Amino acid sequence: MQQPATPDFAARVKSSFDRQAFMTTVGARLVSIEPGHVVIEWPFSEKLTQQHGFLHAGVIAAVADSACGYAALTLMPERVAVLAVEFKINLIKPAKGELFRAVAKVVRAGRTLSVCGAEVQAYVAGNGTTIAVMQGTMMAVPEKSGMVD
Amino acid sequence: MQQPATPDFAARVKSSFDRQAFMTTVGARLVSIEPGHVVIEWPFSEKLTQQHGFLHAGVIAAVADSACGYAALTLMPERVAVLAVEFKINLIKPAKGELFRAVAKVVRAGRTLSVCGAEVQAYVAGNGTTIAVMQGTMMAVPEKSGMVD
Amino acid sequence: MQQPATPDFAARVKSSFDRQAFMTTVGARLVSIEPGHVVIEWPFSEKLTQQHGFLHAGVIAAVADSACGYAALTLMPERVAVLAVEFKINLIKPAKGELFRAVAKVVRAGRTLSVCGAEVQAYVAGNGTTIAVMQGTMMAVPEKSGMVD
Amino acid sequence: MQQPATPDFAARVKSSFDRQAFMTTVGARLVSIEPGHVVIEWPFSEKLTQQHGFLHAGVIAAVADSACGYAALTLMPERVAVLAVEFKINLIKPAKGELFRAVAKVVRAGRTLSVCGAEVQAYVAGNGTTIAVMQGTMMAVPEKSGMVD
Numbered sequence: 001m002q003q004p005a006t007p008d009f010a011a012r013v014k015s016s017f018d019r020q021a022f023m024t025t026v027g028a029r030l031v032s033i034e035p036g037h038v039v040i041e042w043p044f045s046e047k048l049t050q051q052h053g054f055l056h057a058g059v060i061a062a063v064a065d066s067a068c069g070y071a072a073l074t075l076m077p078e079r080v081a082v083l084a085v086e087f088k089i090n091l092i093k094p095a096k097g098e099l100f101r102a103v104a105k106v107v108r109a110g111r112t113l114s115v116c117g118a119e120v121q122a123y124v125a126g127n128g129t130t131i132a133v134m135q136g137t138m139m140a141v142p143e144k145s146g147m148v149d
Numbered sequence: 150m151q152q153p154a155t156p157d158f159a160a161r162v163k164s165s166f167d168r169q170a171f172m173t174t175v176g177a178r179l180v181s182i183e184p185g186h187v188v189i190e191w192p193f194s195e196k197l198t199q200q201h202g203f204l205h206a207g208v209i210a211a212v213a214d215s216a217c218g219y220a221a222l223t224l225m226p227e228r229v230a231v232l233a234v235e236f237k238i239n240l241i242k243p244a245k246g247e248l249f250r251a252v253a254k255v256v257r258a259g260r261t262l263s264v265c266g267a268e269v270q271a272y273v274a275g276n277g278t279t280i281a282v283m284q285g286t287m288m289a290v291p292e293k294s295g296m297v298d
Numbered sequence: 299m300q301q302p303a304t305p306d307f308a309a310r311v312k313s314s315f316d317r318q319a320f321m322t323t324v325g326a327r328l329v330s331i332e333p334g335h336v337v338i339e340w341p342f343s344e345k346l347t348q349q350h351g352f353l354h355a356g357v358i359a360a361v362a363d364s365a366c367g368y369a370a371l372t373l374m375p376e377r378v379a380v381l382a383v384e385f386k387i388n389l390i391k392p393a394k395g396e397l398f399r400a401v402a403k404v405v406r407a408g409r410t411l412s413v414c415g416a417e418v419q420a421y422v423a424g425n426g427t428t429i430a431v432m433q434g435t436m437m438a439v440p441e442k443s444g445m446v447d
Numbered sequence: 448m449q450q451p452a453t454p455d456f457a458a459r460v461k462s463s464f465d466r467q468a469f470m471t472t473v474g475a476r477l478v479s480i481e482p483g484h485v486v487i488e489w490p491f492s493e494k495l496t497q498q499h500g501f502l503h504a505g506v507i508a509a510v511a512d513s514a515c516g517y518a519a520l521t522l523m524p525e526r527v528a529v530l531a532v533e534f535k536i537n538l539i540k541p542a543k544g545e546l547f548r549a550v551a552k553v554v555r556a557g558r559t560l561s562v563c564g565a566e567v568q569a570y571v572a573g574n575g576t577t578i579a580v581m582q583g584t585m586m587a588v589p590e591k592s593g594m595v596d
Contacts, residue, residue, distance in 0.1 A: 021198045022205035025174070049170045050215075052295035056171035057233045058214050062207015066199075084206045085411060086435055088237035088386055088535040088582060090562045092555040094296050107580055108539040110447045112410065113383060113437075115537045115580065117564075133554055133562065135535060135582040137384055137435065139411075146201035147243050149408045234560060235584055237386040237433060237535055239413045241406040256431055257390040259596045261559065262532060262586070264388045264431065266415075282405055282413065284386060284433040286533055286584065288560075298557045319496045320503035323472070347468045348513075350593035354469035355531045356512050360505015364497075382504045386535035392594050444499035445541050 005035040009074040013038065016073065016081070020066060028063055030070070036106040038071040044098050055095035057132075060102075060120050064089060064134040067104035068116035072138035075109040080140040083148050085113065087136030095131050097122030104134075114138045154184040158223040162187065165222065165230070169215060177212055179219070185255040187220040193247050204244035206281075209251075209269050213238060213283040216253035217265035221287035224258040229289040232297050234262065236285030244280050246271030253283075263287045303333040307372040311336065314371065314379070318364060326361055328368070334404040336369040342396050353393035355430075358400075358418050362387060362432040365402035366414035370436035373407040378438040381446050383411065385434030393429050395420030402432075412436045452482040456521040460485065463520065463528070467513060475510055477517070483553040485518040491545050502542035504579075507549075507567050511536060511581040514551035515563035519585035522556040527587040530595050532560065534583030542578050544569030551581075561585045 006012070010033040017023060017030055023040075026048065032039035040063050050056040065084050073082040104118035117135050121128040139148050155161070159182040166172060166179055172189075175197065181188035189212050199205040214233050222231040253267035266284050270277040288297050304310070308331040315321060315328055321338075324346060330337035338361050348354040363382050371380040402416035415433050419426040437446050453459070457480040464470060464477055470487075473495065479486035487510050497503040512531050520529040551565035564582050568575040586595050 016200045019200040020205065021196050022208060025196045047170050047174045051165045051168040051230065054295060056169065056211055056215075057236075058207055058211020059171060061210045061214075061236075062205055065207050065210075066205075081200065084240055086237065086239040086384065086413075087206075087210075088235065090235040090554075090582060090584060091233055091297060092557075092562050107537075108577070110539075112447055115384075115539050117580070117582075130555070133564070133582060135537060135564075135580060137537060146203060148240060149410055235533065235562075239405075239433060239435060241408075241413050256388075257428070259390075261596055264390050264533075266431070266433075279406070282415070282433060284388060284431060286388060298559055314498045317498040318503065319494050320506060323494045345468050345472045349463045349466040349528065352593060354467065354509055354513075355534075356505055356509015357469060359508045359512075359534075360503055363505050363508075364503075379498070382538055384535065384537040385504075385508075386533065388533040389531055389595060444501060446538060 005074050013070045035074050038067050038104050040067045040102045057091050060132050061089045064102045064118040067102040068118050068136050071104040071106050072114035076140045081143050085137040085139045089134040091132050093131040097124045099123040154223050162219045184223050187216050187253050189216045189251045206240050209281050210238045213251045213267040216251040217267050217285050220253040220255050221263035225289045230292050234286040234288045238283040240281050242280040246273045248272040303372050311368045333372050336365050336402050338365045338400045358430050359387045362400045362416040365400040366416050366434050369402040369404050370412035374438045379441050383435040383437045387432040389430050391429040395422045397421040452521050460517045482521050485514050485551050487514045487549045507579050508536045511549045511565040514549040515583050518551040518553050519561035523587045528590050532584040532586045536581040538579050540578040544571045546570040
């Protein structure tokens with residue numbers, strides 16, 4: 001079921017990521033793109049916080065979702081785009097740190113649907129703690145459609 | 150099981166919301182605060198988009214999560230804060246529109262845990278379509294803790 | 299997006315339900331089949347319990363999942379079968395009662411994927427309480443495939 | 448945050464498992480109980496199937512949920528019971544096989560809430576394939592309460 005990655009899988013991920021304006025707003029950058037495995041990092045920023053001064057759960061979810069989507073995209077055929085069908089996230093520790101890292105991997109790559117898992121770590125003085133775990137479903141859609149159906 | 154709302158429930162929600170810097174970044178505002186029911190609206194913004202130019206799923210999740218948390222907070226006793234334990238969201242239509250609205254309600258208010266549901270609508274020329282549905286678990290934590298445990 | 303139900307939608311649901319041996323094991327029966335809306339009831343049974351003598355969460359999930367699947371199937375075209383891609387359930391009250399009822403409705407019917415919500419009620423002396431809520435994703439698959447892909 | 452397991456953690460799990468009548472109905476047995484890690488196996492049975500003759504998703508969810516609960520219980524203090532707050536499961540392959548195995552581990556053990564992950568494998572002629580993945584939240588409740596609150 002696992003699709004072979006296309007030769008240009010990393011370029012496809014970068015190109016799509018660069019068009020996600022919200023990733024720029026967050027200050028996120030791709031730090032690793034391997035077949036079925038993507039890592040995104042971003043710095044703490046005051047403007048992304050919730051009421052206790054920690055990172056908002058939605059920001060954590062946003063980056064983890066992007067990492068999941070791009071992990072899935074590395075294994076998808078040419079001329080498709082990836083969209084999130086759904087995801088579920090557990091917030092397990094306060095999102096306190098100077099740097100955050102979302103590590104996503106494909107659990108199952110299908111023709112239409114891929115299931116991914118992600119962990120998000122917070123780094124304080126270089127030491128990482130897992131602060132959230134995500135499980136979600138990504139869909140291959142025709143490149144122009146932009147729509148789950 | 151449903152806790153009676155404290156008299157100042159709306160003020161508590163507003164005060165917490167105003168400290169969520171990410172809601173300011175998104176341009177979100179509270180448009181309704183009733184016991185067990187909260188509505189948040191926000192405008193489309195280029196800086197919140199994904200690769201197809203639609204709103205990033207994570208932004209939708211972030212506002213829906215805040216709406217769920219505040220719907221739960223309206224029914225919580227004094228001197229507690231609310232945190233998201235986990236949530237699950239289905240993205241059901243492209244997040245295309247000039248205005249977005251997250252409508253959250255409490256499905257079950259418990260002493261420690263509350264279960265909430267939210268719908269997110271996108272408005273195009275005043276007509277709303279449901280683009281996402283969320284189901285999540287919120288937790289009452291001591292006001293200073295900032296932590297699920 | 300909402301597919302018109304086929305004229306024989308109720309017969310298709312009954313026929314598939316009758317082949318779900320586990321529904322017989324549970325003692326479940328279809329009590330209502332409308333386009334996008336299905337209700338299943340089942341009695342309490344000692345053999346379906348968890349360690350406190352209440353219904354096992356997995357049994358609740360099983361019937362709610364079947365109800366979601368069949369709600370989705372009512373709106374699907376001819377010659378497809380329905381399978382669960384994923385679901386999420388919150389258990390909000392003890393599953394204590396003599397009769398249980400899963401009420402499922404389609405939130406969004408797509409060509410391939412449908413999103414459904416379900417509530418499960420427990421009845422004690424004729425009075426119902428909501429004990430669980432589910433949100434899940436169902437998929438239309440070719441009739442013989444039996445497989446999400 | 449990780450609680451030390453009590454010396455009798457395995458006995459506590461066995462005792463609770465033996466009171467889950469539904470696990471007997473399924474034919475499930477505990478095959479491994481380690482701190483934060485539990486494995487349950489069960490054989491294929493006609494009476495647990497869905498419309499394609501494969502195991503019903505709800506049965507898979509039920510055993511995975513029990514495995515998650517007991518993995519969490521191994522790390523909980525004396526005199527508490529464990530209940531599922533919520534879980535989410537992705538069904539990733541047809542549940543076809545002669546033997547099934549749910550492997551659960553604790554991702555985060557908290558005072559009140561624990562987050563667990565589980566994988567379910569199907570065995571055909573001794574070869575296992577992952578057919579489902581679960582992520583869920585378990586709660587420590589007073590031994591007699593039987594209730595999430």
